[in-house]
Structures are given as C-alpha cells and as structure tokens.
Amino acid sequence: MSGRLVQLAWRNLWRNPRRTFIAMAAIALGYAMLLFVACLMAGLRWQMIENGTRLVLSEIQVHASGYYPSRSIQKTIGGRKGTDVSALLAAITADPRVYAAAPRVYGYGLASASHGSSAGVALMGVVPDQEPKVTVLNTQIVKGDYLTKLRPHGVVVGDKLAGVIGVEVGSEMVLLAQAADGSMGNDLYTVGGIFHTGLDVLDRNLVLMPLSSLQELLQLTPDRIHEVGIKLHNITEATTVATALQARLSKTLPVEVSAWPTLAPDLADYVQFNHGVTLVLFLIFFLLAVIGIMNTMLMAVFERTRELGMLMALGMRPVQVIGLIMAEAAGLAVASLVLGAAIGAPLLWYLQEHGLDLGGATGEVVSVAGVVVGHLWYGRQDFSAYAQAAVGLAVTALVSALYPAWRAAHFRPTEAIRKV
Amino acid sequence: MRWHKTTIGVLLGLILLGLGQRCHATENQRARELVDRVARLFSGKSSIATLQMRISGENGQRDLTLKIWTQGENALVRIISPEKDAGTAVLRIGSDIWYYLPKVNRTIKAPSSMTTMSWMGSGFTLDDLVKQSGLERDYSLATSFEGKRGEVPVYEYTLTPKPGAAVVWGKIVLQIRQANLMPAWQGFYDENGNLIRDLTFSDYKTMSGRLMPTRLVMRSTDKPGQQTTIVYQDIAFGVPISAETFSLSNLKR
Numbered sequence: 001m002s003g004r005l006v007q008l009a010w011r012n013l014w015r016n017p018r019r020t021f022i023a024m025a026a027i028a029l030g031y032a033m034l035l036f037v038a039c040l041m042a043g044l045r046w047q048m049i050e051n052g053t054r055l056v057l058s059e060i061q062v063h064a065s066g067y068y069p070s071r072s073i074q075k076t077i078g079g080r081k082g083t084d085v086s087a088l089l090a091a092i093t094a095d096p097r098v099y100a101a102a103p104r105v106y107g108y109g110l111a112s113a114s115h116g117s118s119a120g121v122a123l124m125g126v127v128p129d130q131e132p133k134v135t136v137l138n139t140q141i142v143k144g145d146y147l148t149k150l151r152p153h154g155v156v157v158g159d160k161l162a163g164v165i166g167v168e169v170g171s172e173m174v175l176l177a178q179a180a181d182g183s184m185g186n187d188l189y190t191v192g193g194i195f196h197t198g199l200d201v202l203d204r205n206l207v208l209m210p211l212s213s214l215q216e217l218l219q220l221t222p223d224r225i226h227e228v229g230i231k232l233h234n235i236t237e238a239t240t241v242a243t244a245l246q247a248r249l250s251k252t253l254p255v256e257v258s259a260w261p262t263l264a265p266d267l268a269d270y271v272q273f274n275h276g277v278t279l280v281l282f283l284i285f286f287l288l289a290v291i292g293i294m295n296t297m298l299m300a301v302f303e304r305t306r307e308l309g310m311l312m313a314l315g316m317r318p319v320q321v322i323g324l325i326m327a328e329a330a331g332l333a334v335a336s337l338v339l340g341a342a343i344g345a346p347l348l349w350y351l352q353e354h355g356l357d358l359g360g361a362t363g364e365v366v367s368v369a370g371v372v373v374g375h376l377w378y379g380r381q382d383f384s385a386y387a388q389a390a391v392g393l394a395v396t397a398l399v400s401a402l403y404p405a406w407r408a409a410h411f412r413p414t415e416a417i418r419k420v
Numbered sequence: 421m422r423w424h425k426t427t428i429g430v431l432l433g434l435i436l437l438g439l440g441q442r443c444h445a446t447e448n449q450r451a452r453e454l455v456d457r458v459a460r461l462f463s464g465k466s467s468i469a470t471l472q473m474r475i476s477g478e479n480g481q482r483d484l485t486l487k488i489w490t491q492g493e494n495a496l497v498r499i500i501s502p503e504k505d506a507g508t509a510v511l512r513i514g515s516d517i518w519y520y521l522p523k524v525n526r527t528i529k530a531p532s533s534m535t536t537m538s539w540m541g542s543g544f545t546l547d548d549l550v551k552q553s554g555l556e557r558d559y560s561l562a563t564s565f566e567g568k569r570g571e572v573p574v575y576e577y578t579l580t581p582k583p584g585a586a587v588v589w590g591k592i593v594l595q596i597r598q599a600n601l602m603p604a605w606q607g608f609y610d611e612n613g614n615l616i617r618d619l620t621f622s623d624y625k626t627m628s629g630r631l632m633p634t635r636l637v638m639r640s641t642d643k644p645g646q647q648t649t650i651v652y653q654d655i656a657f658g659v660p661i662s663a664e665t666f667s668l669s670n671l672k673r
Contacts, residue, residue, distance in 0.1 A: 074478075110530060110531075110534075112526075112528035112529065117529060118528055118530055118531060120531070174521065174526045174528050176519065176521065176528065176530075178538070178541055179541075182475055182477075182482055182542075183482070183505060183541060184505070184521075184540055184541075186523055187523065187524060188524040188526065
C-alpha cells in the first residue's frame with residue numbers, strides 16, 4: 001500500500017514538471033548556498049587555527065606546572081634538575097595521534113648591534129631539525145637561511161627587529177639576558193636569517209636560536225627545557241590528545257598539557273564566534289527555504305483540489321491523502337538535495353583548490369584577530385555541516401508540507417470535485 | 421581708646437599667626453633637611469665606593485664585589501668579582517646607559533628603562549645603586565609618625581609623589597632613628613598602598629668622616645625568601661675624579 005503511495009507521489013511530482021522544477025530549484029539553490037557558506041566558514045576557521053598555531057605556537061604545548069603564563073625562566077619541565085628530554089619526546093610521540101614533538105627554551109633579553117640601538121626581545125631556542133616538523137617559521141625566511149644551515153651562534157630575527165637594531169644577514173649581534181642563576185648572560189651571535197610573518201609581535205620581538213645556544217646563554221643545563229611543542233596528524237583532536245597526554249605524562253612529571261584553545265584563547269573565541277555566525281546564516285537560509293517550500297507545496301495542493309477530491313471520492317482516506325502529499329514533499333526534497341549537491345560540488349572543489357582571492361592583484365596579507373590569513377580565502381569541506389544542512393532542509397520540506405497536507409485531508413470530496 | 425585696642429588685637433593676632441606659621445615652617449623644614457640629608461648619604465659631589473653584594477634566594481647565593489664611581493649625574497659601576505662577571509661595567513651619563521660586556525668585548529647602549537629593573541638579578545636597581553636623588557624634587561613630605569618602631573625611637577616620614585612627577589612609587593615611607601638621625605628603614609609602596617619592597621639599614625659607621633649605615637638589606641614582597649644585602653667596605657666622598665673616568669673608553673678598561 002505505502003509502496004503504491006510512494007509510486008503515486010513520484011508520478012504526481014512529474015506530472016507537472018515545471019512546477020516541480022521551480023520548487024526543486026528553490027530548495028537546490030538554498031542547499032548549494034548553505035554548502036558554499038559552510039565550506040567558506042570552515043575554511044576560515046581552519047585557516048585561522050592553522051595559521052594561528054603553526055607559526056610558533058604549535059597545537060599542543062607541554063610545560064612544567066605553573067610555567068604558563070608567567071613564563072618564569074626557573075620553571076623548566078622537571079624542575080631545577082630538568083628531565084631527560086629525549087625520553088619525554090619519546091613518551092609524547094608514543095601516542096599515534098601525535099605527528100611530531102619538539103623541545104623549546106624561552107628567555108627575555110636585550111639585543112644590540114655594534115652601533116645600532118638596542119631592543120628588548122623574546123628569545124626562543126629550538127632544535128633546528130626538529131622544530132620545522134611542528135611549526136613553519138622556517139618557511140618564512142626572506143633573507144639568509146634558517147637555523148639548520150647556520151653555525152651554533154647563528155640566529156634568525158624578525159625583519160622589523162632587524163630594522164630597529166640595524167642588523168642585516170651577516171651582522172654581529174649581542175644578546176644580553178638574565179640567566180637562571182641570576183647573572184647577566186651575554187654572548188655574541190651572527191644574524192644568519194631574517195623572517196617576515198606579517199605578525200608584528202613576531203616580526204618585531206622574536207629572536208630564534210638553537211636550543212643549546214640559548215641554554216648556554218641562560219645558564220640552563222641541557223636537561224632543562226621550558227616547553228614541548230606538539231603537532232598532531234589531525235588538529236581537531238587537539239583537546240582530546242592534550243587530556244590524554246596530561247593523564248599519562250603527569251604520572252611521572254608535574255606537567256601541564258594545553259591544547260591551542262587554552263594557549264590562544266582569542267583564537268578559540270574567534271572559532272566560537274565563527275560557529276555562531278555560520279549558525280545564524282544557516283537559520284536565515286532555512287527560513288527562506290521554508291517559505292519557498294511551503295508556498296510551492298500549498299500551490300501544488302490547491303491546484304489539485306479537484307484531483308485530490310476525486311481520489312477521496314474513490315475511497316482514499318484523509319490519512320492516505322496526508323501520506324501522499326508528505327511523500328511528494330519527501331521526494332521533492334531528496335531530488336532537490338541531489339540537484340543542490342550537484343550544483344554545489346564543483347563550487348566546493350573550486351573553493352578548496354583555488355580559494356577566493358581577497359587581496360586581488362596586490363597580494364596583500366590579510367590578518368584577522370591577530371592571525372595572518374593570507375590573501376586567498378580557501379574553503380574546507382565540512383561534511384558534518386553539509387549533512388546537517390541536508391537533514392535540516394529535508395525536515396523543513398516535510399514540516400512545511402504538513403499544513404497543505406492537513407488542509408487537503410479536510411477537503412470535502414463533493415465540493416472538491418466541482419472545483420475547476 | 422577703642423581704636424587702640426582693635427589695633428593691638430589685630431597686631432597680636434598677626435604675630436600669633438606668623439609664629440604659628442614659623443613653627444610649622446621650621447618643623448617641615450627640619451623634616452625636609454633630614455630626608456634630604458638621608459637621601460644624599462651615599463652620594464656627594466663625587467664618591468668612590470667599594471661594596472659587597474650578596475644575592476640570596478631560592479637560586480642559591482651569589483656574591484659580587486662592586487666598585488662605584490659617581491660624580492654629579494654621572495656614574496660608573498664595575499664588577500670586581502666573581503671572576504665570571506669581573507669587568508662587566510655600567511656607565512651612566514645623564515640619562516644614557518651603556519653596558520660593557522668583557523666576555524664579548526662589546527659596549528652596548530641599553531634603554532634607560534633598564535635603570536629601574538633588577539640589576540644583575542639583585543633586589544636593587546641601577547637607580548638604587550647610583551641614586552640621582554630626586555626625592556625632594558618629586559615627592560611632598562609629611563611626618564606620619566614619631567615614636568618607637570620596635571625598640572627604636574624613630575621619626576617616620578611619608579613621601580607622596582607631587583602631581584605630574586614621573587616616579588615609580590605610589591608612596592615611600594622613611595624611618596629615621598632619633599638617636600643618630602640615620603635611616604633605619606625605607607618602604608616602597610605601589611599606588612594602592614601595597615608594600616612592594618623594603619630596605620633595612622644597619623651597622624652605622626663613620627666612613628670618610630661621615631656617619632652612615634654600611635649594611636643595607638633589600639627584600640621584595642613578590643619574591644619571598646629572596647634578599648639582597650649590600651655591605652659598604654669603603655667609601656670616599658669629595659675626591660677628585662677625572663672626567664675621563666666617565667667615558668666609553670674607560671668603560672672598556
């Protein structure tokens with residue numbers, strides 16, 4: 001019986017192809033729009049998270065308890081004695097979800113060139129061949145080389161800092177920093193590379209140097225590090241993996257494992273905001289779709305008053321009339337979603353592969369909430385959002401067919417037959 | 421007759437008023453003089469001092485020997501020991517600061533804000549070591565207490581910044597021993613009246629003909645368990661110092 005109802009509904013849909021196509025076009029275009037918006041928003045979120053974490057932050061950081069956010073030089077992992085760094089790294093990378101981990105040391109100091117003025121700087125010590133697996137600052141070198149190609153006393157500085165203290169590639173630079181024992185650590189370095197990220201806070205303040213050189217300057221033994229930066233295979237697992245690592249590592253070491261939403265609350269807030277905006281856009285499109293579908297369904301029912309009256313006169317019960325119209329709506333929705341997906345797919349592919357060009361020909365760097373996004377706005381596939389949109393639209397179509405169906409079920413066959 | 425009485429009354433009133441003010445003025449002036457003298461205790465037109473600095477805290481203990489030359493606005497601080505830091509020197513000319521780092525044999529110009537930051541990991545700043553006394557210029561003064569603090573009778577003065585004065589502290593409290601008019605304790609407070617650090621003076625000795633405290637202990641409330649002690653070994657005031665002393669070429673020597 002219900003099989004026949006579906007068959008009947010399907011045939012009904014194609015008896016007036018133009019009407020059905022108009023209705024389908026409304027839903028399909030609505031769906032394509034939702035796909036487009038979801039893809040762009042997911043792309044923006046992704047780009048924000050990626051760019052916000054991949055320059056220096058990394059996706060997960062391990063610190064000694066209490067190190068973050070005061071960043072006291074004394075609070076190295078494992079306390080004053082430090083810890084076996086390679087064992088710690090091995091313990092972290094034992095988690096199959098971890099892609100790579102790299103140790104880091106931080107300090108604050110004064111950088112000065114022979115004849116230029118001096119400037120306060122943030123010192124970051126990294127292992128030259130490990131850090132690039134976690135962050136990408138090595139790809140932002142605009143002059144000279146990255147640490148891997150430099151001698152131990154070679155450092156890499158931001159372009160704005162280089163301008164302020166007057167150094168170029170090959171210049172000597174003195175670094176002065178308060179060491180762990182309270183003394184004034186100082187040494188002479190050579191600027192080997194200059195980077196440009198577009199982020200003022202890095203370009204103006206950061207001096208990147210080999211881990212061992214910074215440990216030497218700060219009078220820290222090789223076992224003393226401040227942080228391990230971690231990159232995962234899948235960044236969306238950051239919070240879960242951080243919790244797991246916290247539980248596992250803190251059995252032997254008093255550590256604090258934080259995922260990027262804790263490390264960069266601004267970024268996390270932005271992602272939350274982006275989700276909110278996406279939801280609002282979705283609701284607006286749903287509202288438009290509901291009105292369109294309801295209108296089409298109402299028209300479709302009232303145009304067929306006579307026909308439906310005839311069916312009822314032949315013995316079709318009101319419940320079956322409701323079933324018929326709902327089946328038509330469902331068929332319409334499914335066909336429309338398929339059409340919408342067909343329209344949307346190449347669009348989504350284009351967004352993911354080529355992106356929207358925001359900066360135009362100038363190639364200007366665009367930054368949002370302190371994060372460089374780049375001038376190309378890439379989309380990213382967000383299948384759960386696509387599925388949600390599809391289910392949402394289908395439900396919308398069904399709900400908006402309820403009223404016309406209910407109206408049709410209450411036709412009086414004798415009157416309905418006489419309607420032209 | 422009546423006229424006479426009024427005049428006398430007015431005159432008397434004026435005299436009393438004047439006396440009161442005189443009294444007040446002398447009181448305030450005495451305080452000023454005291455505070456000013458205390459503020460200048462460690463400096464003079466010129467001075468050469470040798471002192472020991474002991475920084476102790478959770479990082480262990482470090483001992484430094486410093487030699488300090490001052491003349492007016494200029495100052496030179498050189499580390500004599502330990503071996504590792506020996507030769508490191510700071511030169512201040514007016515508001516400009518240079519560091520000499522013997523390890524790398526370089527002189528660097530430091531931002532003048534460094535004079536108000538911890539010096540060599542100690543509780544003292546460079547400004548503390550080579551005071552350019554701006555107390556009487558930047559702060560207004562009030563006697564806040566007179567009597568015994570602990571067992572020691574003191575005068576206690578509270579210094580508050582004058583409007584618009586570019587100073588670090590919200591309030592400075594200075595206790596001066598009544599017995600010898602020497603500083604006993606100095607407290608440095610922030611704008612909210614919280615004690616940030618305090619300096620205790622002791623071991624009063626006559627050096628270069630001047631009675632002065634030779635032992636100073638600085639503590640910071642935000643670093644409990646850490647303290648820096650300075651002991652003056654010798655100090656000479658008013659000695660002629662050649663202008664050459666305060667030069668970049670001498671800094672390196």
